[in-house]
Amino acid sequence: MRYAMAIDLDRCTGCHACSVACKVENNLPDGIFWNRILTAGGKSMDTPSGTFPNLSMQFLPVNCQHCENPACVKACPVKATYKREEDGIVIQDYDKCIGCRYCMVACPYASVRQFNWKKPEYAIDVAMGDAAITPHQYNTVEKCTFCTHRLAQGLKPACIDTCPNRARIFGDLDDPNSEVSRAIQGRSYFHLLEEKGTKPSIFYLT
Amino acid sequence: MAVVTNTKKTSATNLWMIIFAVFAVLGAVCWGLQLTKGLQMTNLGTDNMWGLYIVGFMIFTGIAAGSLLFAAVPYLFKLEEFKPYTRIASYLGAVASVVAASLFIIVDIGNPERVWLFITSGNWSSPMFWDFIMLASYMVISIMFTRKLILLNEGKIEEKSVKGLALVAFAAGILVTVTSFVFSFQVARPLWNTPAQPLSFLIAALAAALAVMMILSHILNKSGYIKMPIGLLAKMGKLTAALLCIELIIVITEILIGLYPGSGEDYAAFIWLVTGKGAVSFWLEMVALVTAIVLLAKQGTSPKAGLLLGGAIIALIAIYLIKSNLLQAQLFNPLITLPGTPVYGGTTEPYVPSLLEMGLSIGILSLGALLLNLGFGKLNLGTTADTRKL
Ligand code: SF4
Ligand code: SF4
Numbered sequence: 001m002r003y004a005m006a007i008d009l010d011r012c013t014g015c016h017a018c019s020v021a022c023k024v025e026n027n028l029p030d031g032i033f034w035n036r037i038l039t040a041g042g043k044s045m046d047t048p049s050g051t052f053p054n055l056s057m058q059f060l061p062v063n064c065q066h067c068e069n070p071a072c073v074k075a076c077p078v079k080a081t082y083k084r085e086e087d088g089i090v091i092q093d094y095d096k097c098i099g100c101r102y103c104m105v106a107c108p109y110a111s112v113r114q115f116n117w118k119k120p121e122y123a124i125d126v127a128m129g130d131a132a133i134t135p136h137q138y139n140t141v142e143k144c145t146f147c148t149h150r151l152a153q154g155l156k157p158a159c160i161d162t163c164p165n166r167a168r169i170f171g172d173l174d175d176p177n178s179e180v181s182r183a184i185q186g187r188s189y190f191h192l193l194e195e196k197g198t199k200p201s202i203f204y205l206t
Numbered sequence: 207m208a209v210v211t212n213t214k215k216t217s218a219t220n221l222w223m224i225i226f227a228v229f230a231v232l233g234a235v236c237w238g239l240q241l242t243k244g245l246q247m248t249n250l251g252t253d254n255m256w257g258l259y260i261v262g263f264m265i266f267t268g269i270a271a272g273s274l275l276f277a278a279v280p281y282l283f284k285l286e287e288f289k290p291y292t293r294i295a296s297y298l299g300a301v302a303s304v305v306a307a308s309l310f311i312i313v314d315i316g317n318p319e320r321v322w323l324f325i326t327s328g329n330w331s332s333p334m335f336w337d338f339i340m341l342a343s344y345m346v347i348s349i350m351f352t353r354k355l356i357l358l359n360e361g362k363i364e365e366k367s368v369k370g371l372a373l374v375a376f377a378a379g380i381l382v383t384v385t386s387f388v389f390s391f392q393v394a395r396p397l398w399n400t401p402a403q404p405l406s407f408l409i410a411a412l413a414a415a416l417a418v419m420m421i422l423s424h425i426l427n428k429s430g431y432i433k434m435p436i437g438l439l440a441k442m443g444k445l446t447a448a449l450l451c452i453e454l455i456i457v458i459t460e461i462l463i464g465l466y467p468g469s470g471e472d473y474a475a476f477i478w479l480v481t482g483k484g485a486v487s488f489w490l491e492m493v494a495l496v497t498a499i500v501l502l503a504k505q506g507t508s509p510k511a512g513l514l515l516g517g518a519i520i521a522l523i524a525i526y527l528i529k530s531n532l533l534q535a536q537l538f539n540p541l542i543t544l545p546g547t548p549v550y551g552g553t554t555e556p557y558v559p560s561l562l563e564m565g566l567s568i569g570i571l572s573l574g575a576l577l578l579n580l581g582f583g584k585l586n587l588g589t590t591a592d593t594r595k596l
Contacts, residue, residue: 032549043545077332079329140316
């Protein structure tokens, strides 16, 4: 079994709903986003490139790519980040992380790993999201978990269920009948920075 | 008369020791602040997640390795004139540098109380784990080597019994190239991902160790702990200048190779360095490198100790800048630069260490200086009868 995600770039409208869903579901501390929507356009977020009326804009949602050959796992000196053999998810063990940030250096996908530079603070006083998530820790690195807590309950990751345009598809890549396998079939797709050899599990459909 | 001079020297040394102790305590206070308030107290961020501390670690691992080489080479290649100073070099490698390098790593990590995981859960595929093993072995090798060299000096053992350990120390010194693997093995960082890096690390290690040895010799000459002839200092200066020339060539060729295509990821990073946000630091690096080379290489017929000292200090600044600039140019120019959801610790380029980072680093340096002095006072490392009276 190998979990994978397909993101249909023709369907993504850059609405950031998946990003917010992830933030709420995982009770992410202020300033931390495991799932960020990048803009391939102008100089800042959500701006187009070109000059009016010839403008263009494309969105690129990026979270941990759950690489088959993860650079972060090789780099971590204390095995605080590792690939789960049974489903290929790259796990981050907060209790083991010494906070050296070498995994952030090693990961080619800038900013999918984020560090708690201060004690986690939250926008509201009550915890949000699922009670089953692992509490966030000061001085440790964290990142997208593919919502392992939801998978354990037979659910799909929060971003998948939230996307209003059904741009995100999830499932087992080893099963030819899974939603993700069917979504990829016959479509052209790319992986981010494929030339780096990390073999990401995120397929960008174009 | 001699007694009076000695007393003066002793009180000057004591004053320095008090100053170092105060700075060490200040460093500890900074660390306490960082531990309680978090690494937000530094100017590190999501892009530049590594900074001054990591550069400190690189340089002191380099000095440790270079000192081991300095201590071993005279026995392997029969350089008689350097032999009297190998004890100091070996001790510098053993205590001060390894301790400083380890401390720089300890203060850099968020959860220092978890360092024992290096032992119980070490990851053999991580270059950082290799570094941990290297530092530990440097400590063991140089303590053993220092001990042997002291025994040799006291006439308790024969020189041939030092050879084996000298060979081990030499090999360990050369293996400083492993430190570069932390950087050069990362596919995510094309600027570091080149075979020039291991070479550059080895050369910088030697140059840094020589520069520190020159500074130390200068101080110890003045205090009468050793009597190193100026000719020997000048030779070390020339060797350092030659090594810095190689560094200069590596830095410039790397930049030219990156800039020539006119676009691409290397181009973006190097243009940032040469004309962009990193420019001030880069041009300072160039000036420091050239000044150090000129001061150390051009000594004429009567070398001046003051100029050599100045050259050695500027050489260390140049090495710091080489490492720091290469680090920053890459970290601020990651492979994916598209704008997106802003996160905490977003980029403020260029990175200038915060006061707390500087205070902590000065604290570590001071602790290193205290340890050095302790060694000079307690161990028989010098070359004159005066040695224990520093
Ligand atoms: S995307 Fe980065 S953090 Fe995620 S598995 Fe790959 S290398 Fe690791
Ligand atoms: S920050 Fe944590 S997970 Fe990342 S490499 Fe260091 S110990 Fe491993």
